[in-house]
Amino acid sequence: MLMATLLQIIGTLRDIIADLDAKQIRALHSGLDPSITDRAESERIQALTHRVTAESQLARVNERRILLETLWEQAHNNVHRLSRHPDVSEIATLPAGPALPQREILTTELPTGPALTDIAAALGKAEEFNVAEDRRAREWQQNLVPAADLQPADEQAILLAATRLTDAASREAALDALTKNWTQSPETRDALVRLSIDNESEIRKTATRHLAQDWADDDTARQAVIAVTRDPDPKVQAVAVWVLTQAWRGDPAARDAVVALTLDDSEGTRETAAEGLVEGWPGDEKARDALLSLVHDHARPVREATLEVLLEGWPGDVVVRDTLLGLVRSDDIPIREVAADGLRVGWPGDASVTAAFLQLQNDDVLTIRWAAERRLNQEGIPLGKSLSRSAGSGSRRSLIQSKERVSSIDDRLLIASRVPYDFSTEKPIEAALALRRGIGFGSGINVILGGNGSGKTILLQALAVQVGAVSPDDIKRFRYSPQIVLQLARNLDLLWHQKPSAEECFYLNPESPERWRFARLEEALSEEKNYRLFLLDEPMGAFDTGMVHQLSGRINELAQQGCQFIIATTDIKRIKFTDGQFIRIGRRRIRERGSFLSW
Incomplete structure (x- = not known):
């Protein structure tokens, strides 16, 4: 704006000077009063002076513009250097407009024929403005560019300072940038140690991961990661355990930190510790002894995870074998089941294990008898008293339970299901792995828990085919792997206490529209129907809270009246049951959960 005004003034003065020159020439040739010529000369000199001033002010503006x-x-250029880090997104874009301030300098337009006094006033304002703007420009020059372009060390210093900002997103962005370009800088390591106790869990996880990846030979980094194993967030704990097993595999201090987690109050943390010990310290006696204590854990998932890792990391270990042989005589049935299954798959040809299973083949617990039967079959030893089977239609078979082994007050319909131990599908499913060991069902409500893809729907559909609630032709129209469903149905062994007829079995298909599913389930649960076995896949769907309470209440009532429910779901929070048995299918090992760490 100022530059345009000054250019306008210079142009106007040029016209004034030309007019005054013409006036002087006319005065000389016409013989006018000399005073007129003198006044024109004086005004011409004043206009020339103003033009010099205006051009000087214009030069100052142009220098400031440059x-x-x-x-x-x-x-x-400095912003561009920082913007190469894709996560540093908080740096604002510099304005693309003119560099000079765009505000009006003169309050009014110059008049068409301005007096020289008006121009003098305008130039005075231009001088005041130029003085102020020159001072501001010098301050900017001193503050923004003390010497040269931003150097890499200065850039790192800025990012290190940004890791102390109160804004979590800025700290995280600075952390990501540091770990891309200054991985081996001691200052970066110190920042990672500090951020491993940040109040944001995602930042703690990222810092912990990079301490292990970039500083595996550094004792300070190792101690910081060991400290993170005591983090209050189980997910952060899991990251710390995983990176310890990868960066400090075999390290005694790291092992002791993971061993300490086997005593944690959290079931998930104890399970993580068990998996971490086999990842980082297989064959280690201290790790083995810590795991053997977890075989007695009150949480079945922890016991199962412990058994799995003991067999994986300590195959053939005599101490593990003797511990399991002692546990199969425990009064705690779930612990006996875990021990029997571990002995079944380990120590082939071991005489003491074979002798134990010869006794266990007549055990009162079905799953233990199953384990004994399979181990003795593997050894080629005839069964002294095997479970009898009766043929069903086609290739389907049913296990017949001896009367003396089922209590007279047992109101279960379906007691258990299993598949042959060598059963497999083209696409592996976690439900098939659980069925190899056998899945037991309780009376009333049974809730099958598992993530998407674990095989809950496939299991329920195979059961529905077995009991006659769904025909094989109907299954072929379903989108959930119909061929695997039919393969599983052909290989399922079902153990019944009271086997219902096909008309007494109800199956709810999760593929049906929500409104239709609610109406169909509501009808099936009504008093007019006589269903006894309900196979329900995600029965609560996306129903509102009122519908969920209504359906849950009716399911609770029917369970108390002797009906049996087998329900598959991924969301336990949506169901409101007063009592029931939970069956978990599949779990992600820590190595799978830690795969994102690029190890």
Whole structure:
């Protein structure tokens, strides 16, 4: 704006000077009063002086423009250096507009024929403005560009300072940038140690991961990661355990930190510790002894995880074998089941294990008898008293339970299901792995828990085919792996206490529209129907809270009246049951959960 005004003034003065020159020439040739010529000369000199002043002010503006453009280019280059880090997204874009301030300098337009006094006033304002703007430009020059372009060390210093900002997103962005370009800098390591106790869990996880990846030979980094194993967030704990097993595999201090987690109050943490010990310290006696204590854990998932890792990391270990042989005589049935299954798959040809299973083949617990039967079959030893089977239609078979082994007050319909131990599907499913060991069902409500893809729907559909609630032709129209469903149905062994007829079995298909599913389930649960076995896949769907309470209440009532429910779901929070048995299918090992760490 000022530059345009000054150019306008210079142009106007040029016209004034030309007019005054013409006036003087006319006065000389016409013989006018000399005073007129003198006044014209005086005004001409004044106009020339104003023009010099205006051109001087214009030069100052132009110099300041060049300076500001240089400063802008300097700042732009520095921002461009930082913007190469994709996560540093908080750096604002520099304005693309003019470098000079755009505000009006003169309050009014110059008149068409301005008096020289008006121009003098305008130039006075231009001088005041130029003085102020020159001072601001010098301050910017001193503050923004003390010496040269932003150097890499200065860039790192800025990012290190940003890791102390109160804004979590800025700290995380600075952390990501540091770990891309300054991985081996001691200052970066110190920042990672500090951020491993940040109040944001995602930042703690990222810092912990990079301490292990970039500083595996550094004792300070190792101690910081060991400290993170005591983090209050189980997910952060799991990251710390995983990176310890990878960066400090075999390290005694790291092992002791993971061993300490086997005593944690959290079931998930104890399970993580068990998996971590086999990842980082297989064959280690201290790790083995800590795991053997977890075989007695009150949480079945922890016991199962412990058994799995003991067999994986300590195959053939005599101490593990003797511990399991002692546990199969425990009064705690779930612990006996875990021990029997571990002995079944380990120590082939071991005489003491074979002798134990010869006794266990007549055990009162079905799953233990199953384990004994399979181990003795593997050894080629005839069964002294095997479970009898009766043929069903086609290739389907049913296990017949001896009367003396089922209590007279047992109101279960389906007691258990299993598949042959060598059963497999083209696409592996976690439900098939659980069925190899056998899945037991309780009376009333049974809830099968598992993530998407674990095989809950496939299991329920195979059961529905077995009991006659769904025909094989109907299954072929379903989208959930119909061929695997039919394969599983053909290989399922079902153990019944009271086997219902096909008309007494109800199956709810999760593929049906929500409104239709609610109406169909509501009808099936009504008093007019006589269903006894309900196979329900995600029965609560996306129903509202009122519908969920209504359906849950009716399911609870029917369970108390002797009906049996087998329900598959991924969301336990949506169901409101007063009592029931939970069956978990599949779990993600820590090595799978830690795969994102690029190890």
